[in-house]
Amino acid sequence: MSDWQNALDNALQAADRLGFELIPLSLTKLPAIRSPHDKGHSCKGECGQLGHGIHDASSDPDRIRAMFEAARHATGYGIACGRPPHFLIGLDLDRDAEKDVDGVWELRRLCARKGIAVPRTVIIRTPRGGYHAWWTGPEGVKVPNRAGQLGPGIDVRGAGGYLVGPGSRGARGLYTLASNPDNVTVHPIPEQLLQLMTADKERPRRAGTTAANTWLMGGGRALVGLVRHVLDAGEGQRNNRLFWAACKAFEHAAAGRLDADQAEDALMKAAVEVGLPDKEAEATLKSARGDVLGAA
Structure with missing residues (x-):
């Protein structure tokens, strides 16, 4: 097949x-x-x-x-994720020995520290040895997509995001069902874990810092404007704005007006700041770089 x-x-x-x-x-x-x-x-x-x-x-x-x-x-x-009737919420638990990241261990540590009893639910094994855990959420609660806020190697998949289904093949291999195939029941998310996912965590906003740094590092008005274009993105616009800004940045780089690596780093930081998952932002930047500089 x-x-x-x-x-x-x-x-x-x-x-x-x-x-x-x-x-x-x-x-x-x-x-x-x-x-x-x-x-x-x-x-x-x-x-x-x-x-x-x-x-x-x-x-x-x-x-x-x-x-x-x-x-x-x-x-x-x-x-x-985030759609009726299940209002699916997922945790992407990465495991990367080279980077000393273990999202499974970090989740266990977080739950132990907060006194959260994590129920059995649907678990998907990823090709790299990580796991996706699925839960149902309450109607009317919007869970944002976030990378690393709960801990290293823990990404949240919520409204506007998606989870790779079992039986899917990625470039690194097959996604498989790790939980009991005879009892595929997605359980409700623990209230305390949901609160952590939806909490407005105070983070130093990088918008001003990024803009100032790119100016001082020689990025100039062009890169500052492109970074702001990404930072001003609303939900549903983030990936498109990132791709457009990246293409423009790499066009400047091809003409010798910007450093391509510096531009990519600044745009990556802006993408993370507006809540775009790391992997999605990396893929978008890679695509834009290939389209522009690969042809240049």
């Missing part, structure tokens, strides 16, 4: 058995259907076409088949 067929079959099963809304993913774990619009658009599917990322997500089997037919290169599927 091909990876495409396997991903489609698993996606249909997840939609039918659990009512999840989903989209096809490419080998890079990004939405597999290209946008029909120019970069920087604000359309969330109102045009009626496919290619709007998580905004295309559906549990309707006919629409799922249509999406996969439009993306014959798809090797996985992403399950939308």
Whole structure:
């Protein structure tokens, strides 16, 4: 069976058995259907076409088949978080021995420190030895996507985000169900853990610092403006704004007006500041750099 067929079959099963809304993913774990619009658009599917990322997500089997037919290169599927009836919330627990990061251990330490009893729930094993833990959330509570706020190696997947479903294949391997396959029950999230995910954590805002540093380091007005363009992004605009700003920055770099690495670092910090997950921001910057400098 091909990876495409396997991903489609698993996606249909997840939609039918659990009512999840989903989209096809490419080998890079990004939405597999290209946008029909120019970069920087604000359309969330109102045009009626496919290619709007998580905004295309559906549990309707006919629409799922249509999406996969439009993306014959798809090797996985992403399950939308924060949507009824489950209001799915996920924790991405990374394990990276080279970077001395263990999100599983950090979560256990956090729960022990806060006195949180973590219930059994659906657990997905990632190709790199990490895990995704899934919970249902209460209606009306918006959980933001956050990287590392709860601890090193712990990323939160909430409203506007998605979780890679079991049976998906990424560039590093297969995502598999680690919990009991005979009891696929997504449990409600512990109230204390939910409070930690939604808390407004005071962090020194880097907007002014980043802008000042890029100016002093020779970034000039162009890079300061591009950084501000990302920092001013609202939810649903962050990735598009980052891609547009990165393309402009790398065009300046190709013309010798900016240092490409400095620009990428500044934009990465801005993306993290507005809540874009690290991996998603890295993938967007890599794509923009390849499109501009790869062709230059």
